[in-house]
Amino acid sequence: MLLEKEIGALQEGGVPIERLVQAAYPNAATGESVTQKYLGFLADEYKSDLTKMLFATSLCSDDINVSTDFRKVLSRPFSMGGLGGFPFSGFTGMVAFAHHIPDDGDAFIFYGPHIGITDSGELGRMIRPGQSKLSNSCGALMLALERMQQTEEVYVPHVVDYDYQQMLLENTLMPFKHEIVNAEDPKKEITEKAYFKIHKQINRLVRMSKQEFACNRIFLLGGIIINTSPGYHDYVDIRSFTVYNVSDLEAINPTSILNSKAFKEL
């Protein structure tokens, strides 16, 4: 990983956005290449019929989250995500998704938070389409961070019906407040913690809904989306790829198969 001063030196010479993204997320790849890689993997290694696959996302409501091309290939995604990418549709949403899978098909869920990056490599902000000013991304996570960082009084989120997603998001992340605000880059750290919680919640919801899945397999792909300025590719830092065989879902240890031999030899 590049040091901060190295990033600074690179910027003066005009650094390609990929270098800046990979300075913060060394394993990030473009949404397009991630899509090709994983859909190819599903079709070739798992012999999955993509025309019978039901696709779901747990991504932030933010309009900027069009970064992967999965949705161009797999139509009619079931949208589980709310602010921050947390699966706000909950147990009910997961059960509904399970019931909608085509006969003899598979389930595929793509989940995770997102974070902007400026043309000079600053995380947590971005230029949006049609705008010239920088704005926060993810706005919900950056708002939560600002509230955690306030010093005049200790912030305590209270769930209210007119802003319950934001309040629940903040409640979920509050146990990590110390780690987040004291991190070298708190904006990056709150995004990491959001990923950690979303990953846990999706896995728990899948296990809770086991009896409702008529399909044999559930593919789970999790990562952090990195939003760049208009004109550049967006990137995804994949963190976990898990395949559940529904019949032995309880027994399965949901470890990522990223380290599996088949994956490495792609």
Ligand SMILES: [Zn+2]
């Ligand atoms: Zn967002």
